[in-house]
Amino acid sequence: MDNSSGVAGREPQGDISVLIAGEAGDGILFTSNVLAKVLKRHGWEALTCRDFPSNIRGEPSSTIIRASRRPLLGRPDKVDIILAFDCQRCRQLIRFIRPGGIVLCEGEEEAPCGQHPPAAFSFYRFHMRKEAREKFGSELFKNMIVLGGLGYLFGLDQTVLDSVITEMFLKKKGRAVVDINLRAVALGYQKARELVPEEKRTSLGRKLDAGRLVLSGDEAIAFGALAAGCRFFAAYPICPASEIWQWLALNFPEFQGLVVQTEDELAALNMALGAAYAGARAMTSTSGPGGSLMMEAFSLAGMAEIPVVIAHVQRVGPSTGIPTKTEQSDLTQWVFGAHGDFPRIILAPGTLEECFDFTVAAFNLAEMYQCPVVLLTEEDMGQNSRTTPDFDLGRVTVDRGRLLTERDLAGLAEFKRYAITPDGISPRSLPSQRGGLHMVEGNEHNEKGFRQEDAANRVRMTEKRMRKLETCRKDLPPPRRWGEGGAAIGFLTIGSVLGAVLEAGEELRRRGHETKTLQIRTLWPFPGREVSEFLSLCRRAFVVENNFSGQLHTLIRSQVCPELELKKVLNYSAQPFAPADIIRAVLGDRT
Amino acid sequence: MDNSSGVAGREPQGDISVLIAGEAGDGILFTSNVLAKVLKRHGWEALTCRDFPSNIRGEPSSTIIRASRRPLLGRPDKVDIILAFDCQRCRQLIRFIRPGGIVLCEGEEEAPCGQHPPAAFSFYRFHMRKEAREKFGSELFKNMIVLGGLGYLFGLDQTVLDSVITEMFLKKKGRAVVDINLRAVALGYQKARELVPEEKRTSLGRKLDAGRLVLSGDEAIAFGALAAGCRFFAAYPICPASEIWQWLALNFPEFQGLVVQTEDELAALNMALGAAYAGARAMTSTSGPGGSLMMEAFSLAGMAEIPVVIAHVQRVGPSTGIPTKTEQSDLTQWVFGAHGDFPRIILAPGTLEECFDFTVAAFNLAEMYQCPVVLLTEEDMGQNSRTTPDFDLGRVTVDRGRLLTERDLAGLAEFKRYAITPDGISPRSLPSQRGGLHMVEGNEHNEKGFRQEDAANRVRMTEKRMRKLETCRKDLPPPRRWGEGGAAIGFLTIGSVLGAVLEAGEELRRRGHETKTLQIRTLWPFPGREVSEFLSLCRRAFVVENNFSGQLHTLIRSQVCPELELKKVLNYSAQPFAPADIIRAVLGDRT
């Protein structure tokens, strides 16, 4: 490792994390995003893991920021540093400190927060708020002081920290604002150094940072949409999907794209359908209740064969649930929900690269198979920041499927929008195209698009539409295998749970248990063959997912009926998995 | 058989059916309902089977009316009589005539409709429209002439026909209208007699008609709701569920019940939730797209633990599909749809008695388990008329579950609306009750109903809610077994498909194949034990359902993972099953 910054301190363990704890409104999100970027610039892999209340002010709010040498991480079980804005929060969370860790808390109390054996951790009073008020005239600067303090504790290169902050403020706020912020950072660094002896801190050296990014899943999807040629986005605000919108709202104009805020989710999906029908690559995004509201138009997209992309970032349900926290409890809704049988494609990225790649794929699949495509992620993936290798922009292609040109149309004896074909895909024309006139129908219709209700036509058209589900299989992301092919223990998982599963797998290997993992990346049409194959090579199999009822488990069973007993490893605590949860389940399993 | 009317004619075969074919607007529905009632009064089992377009005028429309000695029928494969309003329709449908049958058609053409070997059937020109115009001054009377004609062809007792018509018109329209209608009936009878020789007609004798009803599933559900004490109904019009509303709109006022027409389905379910929360037994009904629109509030009902009943009468999907025809393609939506994991109970009646009984049960279950209960039927059950034994009104009970009185509340140290209990059921109070103040929350909440988002509370509350799904099992309608326990062939089916399956079973037995049937009556929580048990006693098993993708099949597999291969017998033609469809599938199955 290239420890170029050469700061003294405890040897980095290859893994270090800090928990910042305060209240909603404390600006913790900003701090953690800066830190993640700085860590990335140091060449480390970073993960943020937020635990925010669905409230604007005054309720407990915290984030873990983790730096590691390996990518694809889970939520850490214990942290090395806790930095708390008040004693109450500190006491609540102090159980997360690892033995020997460092706790900094601003509170006014005399005694350290939490009962602990004297040597369990080092406790310090760190007055970020007070210093901010006193030295800079506003509590707003507390986050800079925190960043400075963490800069010291992580042994970070101050120039990197400074440059990230400069980039963030210079354009929007000017030099003077940058300077005062940098002074606050410096103060924090100094104050922390005064408190914590050098040998107690960790020193994260710098490695080469090349070809890497740090961003959230929502941003990766938004960027993917832009790259895929999406130019129409209609949505209604909802956590935790709004970041897709926010990113597009900022970046679309330059690409002549349009973001429309609709009155509700019903309008959002219908508007996207209208735009897609008219020929734009169109998308909407939503979560929880918004997804339920989209079911009707989802069914229309299937019947009318409109290529539309829906990004659904799952949150804790049912109903309003916990809007700001993570869960995977809308899997079966998107696979089996909405009335009637119609073709749909459901993709579930588990890494940031997949968020980007699958979004590009989604737009192609939607047009190639003329059906709705859903990108299903979860809050943990959507809102937390992670490092990733660069997205491979060279892989971005645009395939508009059987969309005809006016010349194609002129060459046809008769244009039938819903022509029955061996692969189920019909030719498509767009409004304004000469020779392309047609009806689009949500009622059962004939090949020309006109309503027709007799049994023979009904059977033919249903089969035509559903045939696409078979035809498309070759173009869908197959499940991805991780780990040793010969391992006796198999995990099946989905989405951002992948990180925790892979990390658990490594720990289990250290403890003598080889594991392998099958990451389901296309939920529908279900990759039954690959899953059966994988299961046939497992001796024990665990389905690991973030919900109560085992929705992935249900889905797998409905499609492959394995001989093996499929065990559930569930987490419905509104928190992402920590690897320890999975390790415990495997070691505790007595079969 | 008591052939008391003593009319001459062909010996009744124990089964006879007529197909009336015309256009939308021809009044075929009225005719078939009268005929069904008359057949019932003759002591026969009757079934109507409509095939209406989703249009007001001018498109093909037809109904089969079947009379039989046995109950629980399927759509007949062939009919004994066709009565057509025009040659075009006659030609289209003539393939349904059984060899030796009778075809009456009004058309003006010279030649008989349809090509057929001379002796295949007897063809006559029957001028109901012309006669109506000429003799009664209006085509409206054509249906009375048709009824008279069928009266002759079925060898019906004219006094019964006359009295049914009299009952229908006397109160609303007066004596004079009755008389002219009866004269039209008499004319039809006479005209048919002039055309068709007595020996060609069938003579349905009269049997005892006691303790029997004739009605549709929608009416049975509406009556069940009334009996169960439902006094609040909010809905938005939609085929084929509107008949529930129409019946309630007529019958509620006398019972101080209220029907509210809402602006859409979102409002309908939310309003029913409000009324249920306030203490009324409340219900909504819908179909197809309306169900999709209700998903959001369905999830709220689960989270907030509101007892509400939703009657969903399935129609052909996806999207607007074919609104007037039958399908069972919303099964998985109600079981797995809506965002988040929450407890729900889904009942699927297969007979009219079950429509009534399960509706009563639904209101009790909703209050006992404080969750949404769905009554899932399909157009075939909802709109077609069938005969049934009387509903057992003595079985109607009202159980309001853990609803507290003010006295109960006064006795409590502290009232917790969402108290965590071993069975998951919490005490409930109503607005206006002293001591019952509480918050109802769609966000995750604590026992008092206040929003709370920490992991420990989340886990406890989720488990509490979901526990109800286990607790309720003992009160749910178990699957019902039909046929020989030892039979090698097992059918699994649902809803009104039951009739066709049982009838197919009888025919198969005649051909030497014993069968048995498991009718799934509670879709969720799924009766896994009973299904496994049944399957373990089958050598071959067929899941028979009215949809493309095999939704019941999917559900069964997801819950029981049988060793036996479950075969699909599907019908997605927008028509109910004819027993022949099932027989063909079984005989064609080569395993």
Next chain:
Amino acid sequence: MRKKEDFQFDKPTWCRGCGLYGVLEALKRAAAALDLEPENMVIVTGIGCHGRLNSHFRAFGFHGLHGRVLPLASGVKLANSRLTVAGVSGDGDAYSIGMGHFIHAVRKNIGLTLVVVDNRIYGLTQGQTSPTSSLGFRSISTPFGSKEYPLDGLKLALAAGGSFISRGFSGEVGPLAGLMEQALSHKGFSLVEVLSPCVTHNSVNTYGWFRSRLLKVEQEPGYDPADIRKAWALLDREDRLPVGLVFRREKAAFQEMVLEGRDLALAAADLRPDRARLEKIMEKFR
């Protein structure tokens, strides 16, 4: 110059005498008068008897969902603002289940024409009371008489900031076609409500009933469709049903504002990935 026959397609199956025949005829005449190309027109319909209209109008057609004509049509218009986009909806479709979209499309002034065929009944579903049915109206949904006050779509459009608000009568196809012609040429949102008898399910609001209540605004002395207070006062009369162009104002249309400066329709965008520009965007995540 196109003829109205250029827009005819197949024979409708509405009940004989239904007001919808008049609506279809008027729309064809208006399209012909404006010499529109069928290929540049999109007609979006809702679910109801009115929803059959675009099966018989030769243009691009989209028969969508009940109540969602406006968001669907807005998506079409925004993706390709060169198209002439009209929605055909019903009193149930636009004013009951679609009310939220109605107010917001009017407010945003999205450049669509919405024809609301108001027969004061749910025709297709066999005749239930609608939000425009009068208090006391009896139907299969309200057999003992409706207890709801009817609404006035024009008033609501006025209150929502509408820029083109008109009403016609399907019994007078000429004037109706004239309104539609103006509406289709309007840049912002244009409402053409059509009083249109349902001869099968509504025996109250017949041709005669409507005719006897019509108040032709162009015959009102001094009526000025630019005067919003006059328009309000006119609509507030309870005795009569104003028909004609009730209100009109100039107001930037949504698509003009949001698509300003774009030279291509969104739908015509070049989708080939521009690697260099994307690389630049990716820099933001470093």
Next chain:
Amino acid sequence: MRKKEDFQFDKPTWCRGCGLYGVLEALKRAAAALDLEPENMVIVTGIGCHGRLNSHFRAFGFHGLHGRVLPLASGVKLANSRLTVAGVSGDGDAYSIGMGHFIHAVRKNIGLTLVVVDNRIYGLTQGQTSPTSSLGFRSISTPFGSKEYPLDGLKLALAAGGSFISRGFSGEVGPLAGLMEQALSHKGFSLVEVLSPCVTHNSVNTYGWFRSRLLKVEQEPGYDPADIRKAWALLDREDRLPVGLVFRREKAAFQEMVLEGRDLALAAADLRPDRARLEKIMEKFR
């Protein structure tokens, strides 16, 4: 006589200075002034910062879905019309996603009070543009300025046939409480829109901004809240924001009409099956 403290429950967690504190305070004062029993009040809230209100108001509370305050509250009222039922909603909740229900509840004149806390922003979701935000408004959802014309809920209520239409300001709790008191006593549908700053996400529509634009209707010479044309003209002014009781009329309320002659609340019905009457009903199917 109850005191406002009788309706207080726990401490709210809104941002310091948020207008919602004023709304809560006014509602408590109004309830106390009317001497309502907490047990006979139901407060239904939508999703948004406003949705936290009933966690802090001692009465029955139902925190439902985003945009569905009115159907939920209507169900409560109709099931037990003896209850005083109030909805507390937001500009997004009532006027965006809930617009359809808003128009229809006003039209039907269902006996509820709806308090719309209008902060011209989506507060809870971190500050997106709302349907009342002005043209050009910048927020995370419209970083380059909104291209939508804002709507006026009072105008819409007037057009929908509203019978009690008022507006208050959360910076003036006394008058607001007065309006709420009248609204809660009104038999039909009553609207109390509250101009209410969001101090965290909306830096445009501050207390000062609102205050400088208020126009107090009771101080307008000759203003008559029974005159609908005056009300319309007042609301049509673009320079000022009228506050006070803008319009009121007597009009039978929905619950009065549909529940006429019933002596028991639906919720209090005797549910024991009356076998004899049911047998009689069953005869219809013979």
